[in-house]
Amino acid sequence: MSLVNYATREITCKIVYYGPGRSGKTTNLQYVYSRVPWNRKGEMVSLATDSDRTLFFDFLPLELGRISGFTTRFQLYTVPGQVYYNATRKLVLQGADGVVFVADSQRSQFAEDIESFRNLQENLLEHGIDIREIPVVIQYNKRDLPNTFSVAYLEEELNFRNVPSFPAAALHGKGVFDTLRSVSEGVLRKLARKLNGSTDAITPEVDRAGKR
Ligand SMILES: Nc1nc2c(ncn2[C@@H]2O[C@H](COP(=O)(O)OP(=O)(O)OP(=O)(O)O)[C@@H](O)[C@H]2O)c(=O)[nH]1
Numbered sequence: 542m543s544l545v546n547y548a549t550r551e552i553t554c555k556i557v558y559y560g561p562g563r564s565g566k567t568t569n570l571q572y573v574y575s576r577v578p579w580n581r582k583g584e585m586v587s588l589a590t591d592s593d594r595t596l597f598f599d600f601l602p603l604e605l606g607r608i609s610g611f612t613t614r615f616q617l618y619t620v621p622g623q624v625y626y627n628a629t630r631k632l633v634l635q636g637a638d639g640v641v642f643v644a645d646s647q648r649s650q651f652a653e654d655i656e657s658f659r660n661l662q663e664n665l666l667e668h669g670i671d672i673r674e675i676p677v678v679i680q681y682n683k684r685d686l687p688n689t690f691s692v693a694y695l696e697e698e699l700n701f702r703n704v705p706s707f708p709a710a711a712l713h714g715k716g717v718f719d720t721l722r723s724v725s726e727g728v729l730r731k732l733a734r735k736l737n738g739s740t741d742a743i744t745p746e747v748d749r750a751g752k753r
């Protein structure tokens with residue numbers, strides 16, 4: 542749930558990167574961390590196993606610039622994708638303002654994508670949130686690998702709500718900031734509607750941060 546502090550003029554939002562095991566969630570955060578200047582980010586915290594699988598979550602605090610006189614802080618989290626960590630996934634999802642669903646484009650991982658998307662809907666519902674009420678962006682990751690399904694096919698199978706979606710190769714930084722920009726815009730737009738009834742699009746400064 543977004544926190545708006547009028548005294549310090551700060552807005553804090555939580556974005557959760559969700560998706561099946563090894564789809565590239567942690568890789569997204571690592572790339573963001575590597576590209577954002579030091580004065581706009583905090584330490585990235587990763588709680589992982591020896592083999593680099595996320596055990597609890599990754600956490601990356603970012604400052605994405607000022608809008609309407611407010612400093613916007615985004616807290617990026619990843620969940621552990623492995624099926625048996627569902628309790629942790631549900632916990633990390635709590636209070637999310639926006640979700641990035643990182644799908645693995647490889648044909649061999651398609652069933653896991655579908656299962657994980659279903660699991661996302663289920664866990665949101667357990668927190669009393671209908672997936673249609675929260676900004677969601679889909680990232681089709683690993684486009685650099687052979688044996689992937691086409692984006693058009695994945696769109697048809699996964700994106701029945703027609704939410705913003707992006708092809709990506711997070712390992713090479715492709716699509717990472719497009720995805721982050723889109724979800725943060727969605728979150729801020731929703732927040733603006735809640736705060737003052739405005740539907741004006743708000744554009745955070747992800748672009749600038751990503752290019753420095
Ligand atoms: N070729 C390729 N490899 C990728 C890409 N994105 C991630 N990977 C690799 O895929 C593996 C898993 O990536 P992670 O980011 O750890 O995946 P995760 O979604 O955080 O996995 P869990 O923590 O187990 O849920 C790593 O070896 C990454 O380097 C990509 O776009 N292309």
Ligand SMILES: [Mg+2]
Pocket residue numbers: 566567568593594595619620621622
């Ligand atoms: Mg991970």
